[in-house]
Amino acid sequence: MEMIITYQLEKDFFPYFLVTLNVYGWKNASFLILKISVQNLLNRDVVANLGVEVIPQIDSEFGYERVKITETSKMIMIYKQTFLGLKYCNSKELLFANVFEWDYDYFKNDSVIYKGMTNKIIDTSYTASEKGSVITGCIRPISIPKGDSIATSLFILAGKYQYELENALRMAEKNYKILTSVKDEHVLPEEIYLKQNYPNPFNPVTKIKFSIPVETLRSTKGGTSFQNVILKVYDVLGREAATLVNEEKPPGNYEVEFNGENLPTGIYFYKLTSGEKSITRKMLLVR
Structure with a gap:
């Protein structure tokens, strides 16, 4: 199954970027693959930080989740009684990741999100309060020529236990290889x-x-x-x-x-x- 969502980022009614989200899912699978494509609509080349922001709701409620982000696995793992995982398909891409406490005013200040996208990777566990957490993960800066597009892909994983999460990752990696068997020139390259x-x-x-x-x-x-x-x-x-x-x-x-x-x-x-x-x-x- 594939679902496509498009969103246009604007400022003062002038389109800056066009974001397309392709969601790939399989029957009875405990993972999704998300492909995020960003088209530069500006009349100039840009170097951009492309990242994701996650506000987790696990076991039908916000708050008290634990978050683990490690340098070695490059996976963002969120868990209470159920495990959720977020991982860039190309693990070399993850450069910055951060977790901070959710606040009613955080989304009004872009500088908070920017700081979360440009901070160092956290290598320790984080436990949220009743408000819950906000998680940001940013890939390495990329060049987007004017009128061109660039893309990155992520695994969204789920499991009752951590070993189920790891099994879901292995299956997701196999399916990702099938999806990318045809070369996509907009995907961030892994080799020269x-x-x-x-x-x-x-x-x-x-x-x-x-x-x-x-x-x-x-x-x-x-x-x-x-x-x-x-x-x-x-x-x-x-x-x-x-x-x-x-x-x-x-x-x-x-x-x-x-x-x-x-x-x-x-x-x-x-x-x-x-x-x-x-x-x-x-x-x-x-x-």
């Missing part, structure tokens, strides 16, 4: 990737797409930083013909244009480097 340029052969302009994975994000004392990304073009003698990218970039999918109008006909190589990893591909300029 360099596509074949298009068109190829070309004269004189071609486009090159590449992906920077979440693992390239580095934690620092001041927060987080991005690895430097370099994309260069070389001729058959190894001489540099052009530098297309040479800057720090957040995880995401990118496209650049290469114009070879000042170069002679021939074979050229374009090389993508991020950290210690690099990929090289060949293209043909025909004048």
